[in-house]
Amino acid sequence: MARAEDVSDYIIAPVPADPRLTRVVEGVDQTGAASRISVVEERPLTIFLNGQEIVTAMTIGDYPEYLALGFLRNQGMLREDDEVTGVDHDDELETVVVRTARQTSYEDKLKKKTRTSGCAVGTVFGDMMEGLEEVRLPATPLRTSWLYELAGRINRTPSLYLEAGAIHGTVLCRENRPLVYMEDVGRHNAVDKIAGWMLSEKEAPGDKILYTTGRLTSEMVIKTALMGIPALASRSGFTGWGVEIAREVGLTLIGRMRGQRFVCLSGEERLLRDVDPDTVPVEDSKHRRKGARA
Amino acid sequence: MARAEDVSDYIIAPVPADPRLTRVVEGVDQTGAASRISVVEERPLTIFLNGQEIVTAMTIGDYPEYLALGFLRNQGMLREDDEVTGVDHDDELETVVVRTARQTSYEDKLKKKTRTSGCAVGTVFGDMMEGLEEVRLPATPLRTSWLYELAGRINRTPSLYLEAGAIHGTVLCRENRPLVYMEDVGRHNAVDKIAGWMLSEKEAPGDKILYTTGRLTSEMVIKTALMGIPALASRSGFTGWGVEIAREVGLTLIGRMRGQRFVCLSGEERLLRDVDPDTVPVEDSKHRRKGARA
Numbered sequence: 412m413a414r415a416e417d418v419s420d421y422i423i424a425p426v427p428a429d430p431r432l433t434r435v436v437e438g439v440d441q442t443g444a445a446s447r448i449s450v451v452e453e454r455p456l457t458i459f460l461n462g463q464e465i466v467t468a469m470t471i472g473d474y475p476e477y478l479a480l481g482f483l484r485n486q487g488m489l490r491e492d493d494e495v496t497g498v499d500h501d502d503e504l505e506t507v508v509v510r511t512a513r514q515t516s517y518e519d520k521l522k523k524k525t526r527t528s529g530c531a532v533g534t535v536f537g538d539m540m541e542g543l544e545e546v547r548l549p550a551t552p553l554r555t556s557w558l559y560e561l562a563g564r565i566n567r568t569p570s571l572y573l574e575a576g577a578i579h580g581t582v583l584c585r586e587n588r589p590l591v592y593m594e595d596v597g598r599h600n601a602v603d604k605i606a607g608w609m610l611s612e613k614e615a616p617g618d619k620i621l622y623t624t625g626r627l628t629s630e631m632v633i634k635t636a637l638m639g640i641p642a643l644a645s646r647s648g649f650t651g652w653g654v655e656i657a658r659e660v661g662l663t664l665i666g667r668m669r670g671q672r673f674v675c676l677s678g679e680e681r682l683l684r685d686v687d688p689d690t691v692p693v694e695d696s697k698h699r700r701k702g703a704r705a
Numbered sequence: 706m707a708r709a710e711d712v713s714d715y716i717i718a719p720v721p722a723d724p725r726l727t728r729v730v731e732g733v734d735q736t737g738a739a740s741r742i743s744v745v746e747e748r749p750l751t752i753f754l755n756g757q758e759i760v761t762a763m764t765i766g767d768y769p770e771y772l773a774l775g776f777l778r779n780q781g782m783l784r785e786d787d788e789v790t791g792v793d794h795d796d797e798l799e800t801v802v803v804r805t806a807r808q809t810s811y812e813d814k815l816k817k818k819t820r821t822s823g824c825a826v827g828t829v830f831g832d833m834m835e836g837l838e839e840v841r842l843p844a845t846p847l848r849t850s851w852l853y854e855l856a857g858r859i860n861r862t863p864s865l866y867l868e869a870g871a872i873h874g875t876v877l878c879r880e881n882r883p884l885v886y887m888e889d890v891g892r893h894n895a896v897d898k899i900a901g902w903m904l905s906e907k908e909a910p911g912d913k914i915l916y917t918t919g920r921l922t923s924e925m926v927i928k929t930a931l932m933g934i935p936a937l938a939s940r941s942g943f944t945g946w947g948v949e950i951a952r953e954v955g956l957t958l959i960g961r962m963r964g965q966r967f968v969c970l971s972g973e974e975r976l977l978r979d980v981d982p983d984t985v986p987v988e989d990s991k992h993r994r995k996g997a998r999a
Contacts, residue, residue, distance in 0.1 A: 433945075436943070438968045438970040438973075439969045439973045440968050440969075441965055441967050441982040448943075448961075448968060448970075450942065450944055450945050451945065452946070453945060469922075555735070576941070576942035577920045577921070577941060577942030577943055577944055596920075596944055626871045628763075628871075628890060629763065630763075647870070647871060648871030649730070649742075649744045650744055650746070651744050651745065651746045652747040652748070654730050672734070672735055674733070674735075676730055676731075676732040682733075684737060
């Protein structure tokens with residue numbers, strides 16, 4: 412396996428050694444030999460907004476406060492200008508209660524549910540495209556040298572994926588630097604945890620790049636656009652509607668990133684091709700399989 | 706690429722050539738060259754049960770009637786003994802209305818939502834574990850020769866995955882024979898389409914095997930168990946809770962199937978090891994990457 416990446420300049424890096432996130436399970440392999448493998452945990456977390464139960468998410472369980480804040484923000488239930496007066500996580504009850512100065516009620520919105528696609532799947536309450544028509548993303552230039560460096564560093568970063576598989580990663584980056592690397596059994600959770608972190612840190616989105624291990628579905632593109640992030644890159648593929656929306660909102664969309672290969676389906680004019688792809692090393696087999704368990 | 710599999714003995718096989726399921730999108734590759742790639746479609750389908758709007762699913766759009774029936778059945782909103790008096794799909798309105806002799810109302814159930822994990826993600830209304838306590842699956846023997854043959858045949862079967870990627874497959878099998886191969890942007894949809902087909906055909910589950918390209922999360926295990934299918938196999942990994950539930954209900958759970966390799970984490974006593982793994986060919990690279998775009 413490739414040398415492990417130094418994570419000292421991440422703001423948040425995965426902690427694959429955290430005993431609460433994985434467990435060792437006894438099994439038997441194809442030869443009939445006993446086999447002990449590490450699998451990720453999956454536990455419920457019920458999110459409340461003030462007095463109202465909003466949803467129960469299945470999650471690995473790290474950063475519950477960021478998950479709750481980001482989920483509510485990405486659902487439009489928490490407004491940019493909302494004053495958050497409290498975020499209380501109860502580990503035993505498996506709940507997070509987010510409190511705001513503004514009185515909130517989303518009874519009607521909660522009635523309309525959209526079950527979104529694939530690995531980005533989650534539940535979107537109300538209209539999935541809500542708020543999207545105002546979104547016009549900044550035309551932030553994107554250097555291909557950053558993309559290659561980010562992909563390489565992220566693949567070499569010790570993670571729950573490399574430890575146990577069956578998990579998705581989403582990484583908030585700026586230029587060639589990965590800043591916040593979140594993982595979860597549901598990739599929508601990983602994205603929401605990043606949104607929650609950005610909200611808490613009042614981090615500006617305009618100069619950021621979002622990298623994900625999963626597919627570029629409509630939900631992933633919409634979430635990224637609503638977060639105000641102008642570039643989304645993935646090793647995985649596209650859906651037709653995801654591409655369509657990316658082009659409408661001016662999101663730079665890069666997919667099928669493998670070693671030196673990638674395809675840009677939106678925002679080509681913002682790509683700065685400052686490196687010769689032939690100088691980019693081919694992925695080693697460990698990473699060529701990345702996502703295969705996802 | 707490996708020789709394409711003969712699909713004549715499938716009851717339902719993928720139709721990758723169906724023009725409604727994919728579109729060609731113009732992009733630019735890493736060298737700056739124009740690149741035309743095929744991507745899967747993703748469209749909304751709103752499911753009604755009698756007078757009530759239940760959910761809007763994002764789907765590739767094939768077999769809408771099976772998707773609606775299977776979704777409602779897997780949600781416990783359609784009972785085994787329910788008389789279905791009509792299933793009306795409106796292509797323009799993107800709706801399916803399922804009608805039953807019994808009057809139905811799930812207002813309260815619809816209030817409680819669980820956003821489940823990863824690729825198997827979907828929305829579960831009411832209690833996710835509902836109905837599981839009565840489930841005890843038959844101890845149907847599972848030959849490892851069947852598993853290897855199924856994995857090989859399914860990997861060689863022409864599919865939207867091989868055509869466009871970014872899609873999940875779930876295959877209903879009996880012994881060494883794949884019967885019904887469904888694909889969708891959301892793997893939960895692929896499983897629901899199979900459940901809908903089984904319901905329509907009154908197909909008995911006790912002798913079946915479910916093969917999936919995605920992860921063995923709690924939702925996938927629960928759906929399989931509620932469908933009464935005693936064996937679930939995947940090329941992907943596990944979650945802790947998925948393994949726990951499989952052991953409780955007596956589901957044979959096989960994961961990380963790659964070429965000759967696999968791990969059995971539940972139901973080992975039902976596995977008949979009738980083939981020497983060393984005689985199983987290693988996957989070619991095309992299939993070694995399978996799932997990587999998922």
